[in-house]
Amino acid sequence: MPEVRFTIRWPDGSIESCYSPSLVIKDYLTSGETYALPDFLARSREALTIASARVEARYGFPCSLALRQLARLEQAGQAYATHPDARVAVEAFAE
Template sequence: MPEMTFTIRWPDGTREHCYSPSLVIKDYLSPGASYSLADFLGRSREALTIASDRVAARYGFACSRALGQLARLEAAGGTFSTHPDARVVVESFDA
């Protein structure tokens, strides 16, 4: 499966390099786009779940790295949940 990484910038300016085991993330996020925190987390959740399911369909087990990435995004996103105007920027797809 073609895997990829992408870089995001959290509302506090912190950059994070993220992983997806599938290019499906490109269907949910766009480089240069800014998303509300809730929208970003929802899109990431859906894309990384689909990516993990694709791995499971092909290899017989879920992608623990994709699910770990999702858990990391949700945990980090939780630190900004009290900020109603919090936005996450997708800086790049790193292939």
């Protein structure tokens, strides 16, 4: 499976490198786009859940890296949850 790394910019300007075990992430996030925090988290949740399921279908077990990445995004997103205008930018993808 082709894995993908993508870089995001959180509302405070910090940059984070992220991981997906599948290209499906590109169906949900677009390089150069900025998303409202709840939308970004929902898209990430759906894409990384699908990516993990694809790994499970192929190898017989879910992708722990995808699930950890999702947990990390959810946890980091909590810091901005009280900011109604919080947005997350997808900076770039690297395969």
